Amino acid sequence: MNFLNIEDEMKYFQKMFLLRKEIENYLYEEGYLNIEPSIFEGYDEFTGINSRINRKSTVKLLDNNSEILILAPDITTGIVNKFLPRWEYGKKLKIFYYGKTYKHNGIGIKENREMGVEIIGEKNQNTDQYILSTAKQIISRYSNDFLLEIGNSKFLKGIMQSCSFNKEEYDNVMNLLYSKNRQDLKDYLSNLPFKNAMSTLLNILDLEGTFDEIKEQVEGLYLNELMQQGVEELSKIDNYMKNITDKVTYDLSMVSELSYYDGIIFRGYIKGSNKEIIKGGRYDSFTEQYGYKIPAIGFTVELDELIKVLDKEEQR
Amino acid sequence: MSLTIAIPKGRLGTQAIEMLKSAGVGESIDEKSRKLVFKDENRNLNFILLKNSDVITYVENGIADMGISGKDMIMENSADIYERYKMNIGRCKMSVAGIKGKRVFNDDTIIKVATKFPETAKKYFNGKGQKIKIIKLNGSIELAPILGLSDVIVDIVETGNTLKANGLEVFEDMYNISAMIISNKISYKFKRKEIKEIIELIRKEDTE
Incomplete structure (x- = not known):
């Protein structure tokens, strides 16, 4: 953020301070505990886990052993790396943090403020619902024109497993899904050996909207066990969400830049903003690299974007 | 809405x-x-x-x-x-073209590519393992190989008439547009x- 005069800059900082405090107070009262995230990550470690991340966009530096470090482009990765090596069985953490992420955006280094929430070590039906209700509480505090979008990465993972694509094919399909390009997806798949799950993959871009609409569309499509599981989990979520808000939409083709999600994924939008305000999901399998699978779910709130939206609404 | x-x-x-x-x-x-x-x-x-x-x-x-x-x-x-x-x-194609009969393509040397689409050209040749040097132009791309500015061009080809009129030919189609x-x-x-x-x-x- 650049300001012409000091007064505007001070105003902005006070607003950011109050916004942060408001959300932090809410989370603390909800029983989340605060931690301070580290801003450094190992380059190889990070890109190894998050293979879809744009490597060029990471901000690199060297430590005194000439190891390459990066400024965190994502904070959850660091939190898992921090706690999991010392994890004790049966432990449960419910945490929040304020932190900054860094990326090259072509012009310079983009610094991004975010607030994050994680629940690690607990998983029952209520955990997913609880974290979604926390997300909803935060976003609905700042706008009535919000929308929560929910997907489940198990569905796509199930398809990809059955299709057994190689790395190149997998990346190409993911990119076509990322831009929701139906015709090119169809053309591309028609050149590959046919697998049952491809028939569902061809229709996946229709699997969006209300959950009832999706249920109708899914009817008759090929589903393996993992895909079935994904749909069932969403069905339970939908039953719960119906009680707390009608501003929910579902998308089974949701693709995330961070590849560690494993289960429910979700985003929160506010009308008039051109970026996600909230993004998150379940990432159980992310913890497997430490030798055991610890359930984990969380999300981040994009504070810079949220304050822009609030400013816009104020001016109106 | x-x-x-x-x-x-x-x-x-x-x-x-x-x-x-x-x-x-x-x-x-x-x-x-x-x-x-x-x-x-x-x-x-x-x-x-x-x-x-x-x-x-x-x-x-x-x-x-x-x-x-x-x-x-x-x-x-x-x-x-x-x-x-x-x-x-x-509908058209994005193609690699150059002077008729002078296909330097797939050579061991670094080829010079004149184009309005530097990013697309880089990605394409990178995928083929061909080393290139990009020369960014804004129009009349066909002139570049004729006047010796580049070895080949990457451009949009509809009928191929402009290429033909300038003594060029398509070496390879890259993408359908x-x-x-x-x-x-x-x-x-x-x-x-x-x-x-x-x-x-x-x-x-x-x-x-």
């Missing part, structure tokens, strides 16, 4: 506007006037006429909810947008029904 649609000026836009009009949308659009914004009050639509290469910028930044743009522009900008429908208009209906990602979440309705209208007019 109002919807803003970005339309490129030029041949692609003219064809698109014809389609919209025969679907009964955008009666008020008058390409010959100097106006750049038109409204369809009945359907609550705004149309903005833009330079071809700016459509993506307006859509990506959410000023326009959706728009019509060539696939060449989308690839070059690697824009973060949805590509919702590939149209039958604006056509017009795409694109949409802003967040607009699509909030206005999915409206956006899909417009796409459906155009799709019906687009069947050849």
